Amino acid sequence: MNRGALGRFRVIDLTRVRSGPTAVRQLADFGADVVKVEPPGQSAVDEARLSSDFQNLHRNKRSITLDLKHPQGLAVFRRLAETADVVVENYRPDVKKRLGVDYESVRAINPRIVYASISGYGQEGPYRMRPGFDQIAQGMGGLMSITGLPGQGPVRAGVAVADIAAGLYCAFGILTALLEREASGEGQWVSTSLLQAQIGLLDFQATRWLMDGVVPKQAGNDHPTVYPMGVFPASDGLINIAASGDDMWRKLCAELESPRLADDARFSDSARRSKNRAALYEIIAEATSARPAQEWIERLNAIGVPCGPIYSIDQVFADPQVRALGIAQSVTHPDLGETTLVGQPVELSRTPARIATPTPPHGAHTSDILRELGYDAQEIAGLRASGAL
16 A cells, blocks of 8 residues: 555654654654554543544544553564664653653664654753743743734743644754655764754844844734834725835835825835834825725736735634645544544655544554564453553
8 A cells, every 4th residue: 555655664653742743643644654642541531532633633643552660661662662763752852762662772772773862952051841831932932022912021922833833843853854864874863952942933133132242022914024024904994015125115005096006205215114114004004994805906916015814723724725726635533433634734746644543442453553562462361460561
């Protein structure tokens, strides 16, 4: 069976919460054989497992129960690691070493292993032992200081930005290490953290400080360096307009039919538009409030000035363009029936990602995976009796 672009790779998933599962999901959706290691003793069906969040994070995986604190459970893990290409974990730095599943221990078994770690603050440094959490990283990584309306005080982003970014950066690192392994024959340790990922996402806002000595402030819905770009009122709601550069600016002035804008020396170039932003936005708002949102969206896009609606989440998935992209994908779950999840936002023409299987029941594939590793029925029964599974 064609398992997809990454079908030749086996991944051991030791992760939990969000950042680690996000990284592994990237690999699973493109066909990697992901073995999710879970502690024994949980119910096969519980409310948390059936939640939309858990289902979206853990599709396309197989589940095995292993007690890594049990000598026989650890022995099963070691045998599994011999057959694996990738191990992904997001323990605190000391936990994996205490369990005996750290990089050096796994590398001794399998030198080709690509071992990936996500932590709150990194594997080294004075904060390495602190517990990590997305909102803490958003605050410490600077995002909250530039999010929200001017003078409002710090505001968190509406999604777990640091968690998700750390997962995506980790998956990128894993794939890079797998490519390098094709040349060297050796694996390596890939690591990232919520703090690193959050700082990486600051992008131009970070370099405004590092290169220019500017400490960015909250700008609300306005772009911090490009004008006019922000939220403006229509007669029946709000719209985003992004008129960056002098060419788009001139087109916008013409479409707004506002001579005051086109002829006003205060707005003649980008620097002056920045300096006089409050007055500029007041004039634009007066013009845009005269027509409905959909009319502005159609008129401005037709002349090459980006303009779009501001949707609630239900409106996002009702939009015809979003429907055409097919990013909402369905899979049938044995308990939930047909469920719809968020697919991959990147397309491959020959080997696309797909949601092939729902999140598995707890430990559903334990016996299958053990048989693949060479355990017979008697040995599996013994492992169960010992409490290792």
